[in-house]
Amino acid sequence: MQVKINGQMREIRAVQMKNHIVEMIDQRLLPFKIKIQQLPTWQDTVKAIKNLVTRGAGSVGVAGAFAIAQAANEITDTLVAAFEHQLEEAAQIISQARPTAGTLSAAVKFCLESATKGVTTEEKQRLIDKAAQQIQSADIHASESLGKKGSELLKPGSRVLTHCNTGPLAIQDYGSALAVIYFAHLAGNLSLVYISETRPWLQGSRLTTWELQQWEIPHQLIIDSACGYFFSKNLIDAVIVGADRIAVNGDVANKIGTYEKAVLAHVHKVPFYVAAPIFAIDINCPSGDQIAIEERPPREVRTVIGRLPTGDMGTVQVAPDHTEAANPIFDITPAKYVTGIITEQGVLTKINTKNIQKLVSKSQTSSG
């Protein structure tokens, strides 16, 4: 994406690799400071993934692929057995940098499998490099494709509500839900984006606002619980969100707060779309009931991260010490509330297990 850094426009990506040096936009400092981290070794990249320098399903997967490519490149042993042993060790560590990120382990696995076709260590290194670049290219292709296809759903003058962060910081080059918004904007059909702030981490306030500002797309930030008000005033024409995981029956696991918006959209007869690359569909998960909801520390509810009066990033405490808090970070939106699932293969509106299975197998054929 085009970003103004020190007064100059630069084309940058959330995660990229040049000459086996990984570059990452430090998302922890956004939107207040744009800092590109240079990560010369695979261990540096692992540390950055662990420390949330980058985040988002796509970016974490790409970072993992680049890390394994760095690792392969750094192994000087030319004995294949020794090379493979060291690579396997690195792969384990990389996959564990974010144990619950499906795209991370999938990316590492894909790169390792690609290497098996090589005979020498040099060949394996080259194949892993290629596989890592493929993962990035696949994201870019999926993002552009689903963005363009999804954008056709929006009529001129559309006012869209989105939640959390689903833009180029999360999935290259345009995001998922935000890719749809971007291409609708290019087509001149977008009038306004409502961004819900997305407590507890405020990805809406900190990241989505920043992305829409880079793209110069009109937006308004609102608190999470104001969404109902804007529905009641008929100010929302469509909801578009991303997905952390889609079950085969079409139930959607996504950032906490998604479910509420789906219920509100349903009650107000507003279409509710889920935009995600096909990799978000979990073919082994029959329904949302099977998805365990991660709970994170109560501390995140008792505090808020942001820019302190000193200019540094830090937290304020907003509740008494030791206040009990529940902090589920995802919720499940049942398929019945989803108007359409937007993927790189098109928009699925007849959502059921058979059609989703068909979609996934079609995608495997086309990419295989």
Place this chain on the structure above:
Amino acid sequence: MQVKINGQMREIRAVQMKNHIVEMIDQRLLPFKIKIQQLPTWQDTVKAIKNLVTRGAGSVGVAGAFAIAQAANEITDTLVAAFEHQLEEAAQIISQARPTAGTLSAAVKFCLESATKGVTTEEKQRLIDKAAQQIQSADIHASESLGKKGSELLKPGSRVLTHCNTGPLAIQDYGSALAVIYFAHLAGNLSLVYISETRPWLQGSRLTTWELQQWEIPHQLIIDSACGYFFSKNLIDAVIVGADRIAVNGDVANKIGTYEKAVLAHVHKVPFYVAAPIFAIDINCPSGDQIAIEERPPREVRTVIGRLPTGDMGTVQVAPDHTEAANPIFDITPAKYVTGIITEQGVLTKINTKNIQKLVSKSQTSSG
């Protein structure tokens, strides 16, 4: 309420007056510091109201009544005409300390009217003192009465969701929605209170948690947009909220986020109760459509107030400078989503204009 201050339990109220000195709990410092402000003159009290040292419909009304009592007491002129002139001037200033707070102007008006029955300035001073105390007593009576009556709605083991702050800090001595929760707890019928944090000001995180901690009532703080999740898991048996204003048809204006919870309760077949003293019913407002929704500065959405790492209260910025934000601070819940209105006169479940008019006139008779 019983509050631990410097290791000792003390019985304090959000606002009280002794020998014409007003005492207020400084709600801006809660929950991190308990400071009682001493306000010796009516101008001090006005300044405190203006600066939000106290807040909440009841507390602001009581503070206004005490301010006019202080003003009357401070006037040394014994000529009735001069006394009345100065009193009228003070009344104007007091009513304007929070121009949109209906209870404030109503309290001042009630005190002034009471004074007309007196002949001498001393008599007028005494009548105003008495009227001010009556306002406080009426709040205490209403709070206790609605709390007890409402608590009978809750079955043993109830898990209740509430929003914003509706406890003893807002209305003496038990609050409105929180009075119901308090008496249900005393009756042994309450298992857990979910408190939604209530952005942008976080009254849930800062104040309601603190009140429930004083009362030792089990609670869990959650982010605003997690409510849907807890409904979907069948963890909420009832919703109880307060009201800023109730239209005669039963539509309810209350803190932004209330409407969403009403929709969710409706969809999940969970009862949704509004608890408020009868003074919250606006007999001149036929329906929620007539209620203008106040919008506050976007800055409040871009920032969060809390305790800084330095220990002082302050704000962190959470969105880019100048990000456009919409900040409506109330929403309207249509009567069709309200299971019952809990007042000091009992619980109204057949909500319509006729029954609400009857309720208000019954209350005027009983207090008249």
